[in-house]
Amino acid sequence: MSASQPVEMDSLFGDYPLDQAFDEMREGGGELRPHYRALAETLAGLPPEELQRRKQSADLSFLTQGITFTVYGRDEGTERIFPYDLLPRLVTAAEWDRIERGLTQRITALNEFLRDIYSDAKILNDRVIPRELVYSCKHYRRQMRGLTVPRNVYIAVVGSDLLRLNTGEFVVLEDNLRVPSGVSYMLTNRRVMKRTFPQLFSSYGVRPIEHNPQLLLATLRSLAPEGRPEPNIVVLTPGVFNSAYFEHTYLARQMGIDLVEGRDLVTHDNIVYMRTTDGLKRVDVIYRRVDDDFSDPLIFRGDSSLGCAGLFNAYRAGNVTVTNAFGTGLADDKAVYAYVPRIIRYYLNEDPILNNVETYLLTEDKERMHVLANLDKLVVKAVGESGGYGMLIGPHSTARQREEFARQIEANPRNYIAQPTLDFSRAPCLIGNRLEPRHVDLRPYVLFGDKVNIVPGGLTRVALEKGSLVVNSSQGGGSKDTWVLES
Numbered sequence: 001m002s003a004s005q006p007v008e009m010d011s012l013f014g015d016y017p018l019d020q021a022f023d024e025m026r027e028g029g030g031e032l033r034p035h036y037r038a039l040a041e042t043l044a045g046l047p048p049e050e051l052q053r054r055k056q057s058a059d060l061s062f063l064t065q066g067i068t069f070t071v072y073g074r075d076e077g078t079e080r081i082f083p084y085d086l087l088p089r090l091v092t093a094a095e096w097d098r099i100e101r102g103l104t105q106r107i108t109a110l111n112e113f114l115r116d117i118y119s120d121a122k123i124l125n126d127r128v129i130p131r132e133l134v135y136s137c138k139h140y141r142r143q144m145r146g147l148t149v150p151r152n153v154y155i156a157v158v159g160s161d162l163l164r165l166n167t168g169e170f171v172v173l174e175d176n177l178r179v180p181s182g183v184s185y186m187l188t189n190r191r192v193m194k195r196t197f198p199q200l201f202s203s204y205g206v207r208p209i210e211h212n213p214q215l216l217l218a219t220l221r222s223l224a225p226e227g228r229p230e231p232n233i234v235v236l237t238p239g240v241f242n243s244a245y246f247e248h249t250y251l252a253r254q255m256g257i258d259l260v261e262g263r264d265l266v267t268h269d270n271i272v273y274m275r276t277t278d279g280l281k282r283v284d285v286i287y288r289r290v291d292d293d294f295s296d297p298l299i300f301r302g303d304s305s306l307g308c309a310g311l312f313n314a315y316r317a318g319n320v321t322v323t324n325a326f327g328t329g330l331a332d333d334k335a336v337y338a339y340v341p342r343i344i345r346y347y348l349n350e351d352p353i354l355n356n357v358e359t360y361l362l363t364e365d366k367e368r369m370h371v372l373a374n375l376d377k378l379v380v381k382a383v384g385e386s387g388g389y390g391m392l393i394g395p396h397s398t399a400r401q402r403e404e405f406a407r408q409i410e411a412n413p414r415n416y417i418a419q420p421t422l423d424f425s426r427a428p429c430l431i432g433n434r435l436e437p438r439h440v441d442l443r444p445y446v447l448f449g450d451k452v453n454i455v456p457g458g459l460t461r462v463a464l465e466k467g468s469l470v471v472n473s474s475q476g477g478g479s480k481d482t483w484v485l486e487s
Helices: 009-013 034-044 048-065 093-117 131-135 183-196 198-204 212-222 245-255 311-316 328-332 340-348 365-373 399-411
Strands: 068-070 079-081 089-091 157-164 170-176 233-236 258-260 265-268 271-276 279-282 285-288 321-323 378-382 391-393 416-420 426-431 434-443 445-448 452-454 459-462 478-480 482-484
Touching: 009 034, 009 434, 034 089, 034 198, 048 183, 089 093, 089 434, 093 157, 093 170, 093 328, 093 340, 093 445, 093 452, 170 328, 170 434, 183 198, 183 212, 183 245, 183 459, 183 478, 212 233, 212 245, 212 285, 212 445, 233 245, 245 258, 265 311, 271 311, 311 321, 365 399, 391 399, 399 416, 426 459
Parallel strands: 089 482, 233 258, 233 285, 285 321
Antiparallel strands: 068 079, 157 170, 157 434, 157 445, 265 271, 271 279, 378 391, 378 416, 426 434, 434 459, 445 452, 459 478
């Protein structure tokens, strides 16, 4: 066959393997899932050089837009183009309906949990969650006790990570409530995909996501302090060296609001102002992409130059809204995560729509002993880390790594949890001229202001290295566009 002839379906798939993991595109017997047929036929009908041309065009688009992320601790440099796979991940309307209902339930319960913990702590008094688990969390902020939060909304933005098990069921792996990242990649992936496969995209009836920045802006506006009908809203970034700086600039530009660093802000009489060429301008709402510890050197870390001195007192006085609220990291502690099903039942009197992954709490002697005896089979995570850091994947680890983690667990069991090594779902990726399966997760973005909004889709993250289970971009992962279908 010459290079200009269409690729046959068998040639496209090659020796595409199917195993116990759920395959997003193919059923157990190898048949295409109905909603993937049009995509497979389109790919099979393209000559190899045309497929590569479109891939190169997509890569060039990411390069020219400066769509990057930062990898810390690498000798070859930190700034990289965000890896992107050309093939979309498809989600049916029925699948999305369950995800949407489950995430709405989850953010509602977690918000109630935070409001309770920082006020009456009824859930602790009723012994639903161990008191010491909450108060030993490094993200618990005693400064938030008794403080009135605007509209009682602690969590305005959440990015929960979902996995699909081999049963086809979606489960929640973890919740990201502090400064969840990735929404800019979701939006730019879509923009590139619409240019790369315009006819295919149009024929599929994909639900739109482009309105996410305006939904975020409306959410932030709804949380403004009383008496500020035309609030001045800003995005607070740690600065150009932060791994998600591209996202901070992108979202500020899409929302039409100012991007500021801590040095651009000043407080006076418990009111926050932004320095401008026309003088000081009052700030009413801050979408914070700076961790608690670095937000206000007068209250948290005194050596921080990333925040604004006096910010917390202005917040406490009700003169500025900061979102997500200080102290929300308590609810994405990976040990607290194990109790989310109980949290849902306690506050909502409902069973969880989306289940958790089985989780071992290493403060429990029996569970810790089980984990230490089976480190080669389990995944161990530090409770306060993200981005794939502080993690041991047992089946892919060395004896030396397991020994080191065992020492760390024994020294500080509260700092770790363990979970089964999940063979979560795989989706086809374009590797050369062939399709090969790679593991994927899904991070939808949930907005909570006067109501809950979830744009249909999210960031599908891909473990691009063959056999890898780590989807984080900082660990060699990439992403795909996620198409939620109308029907």
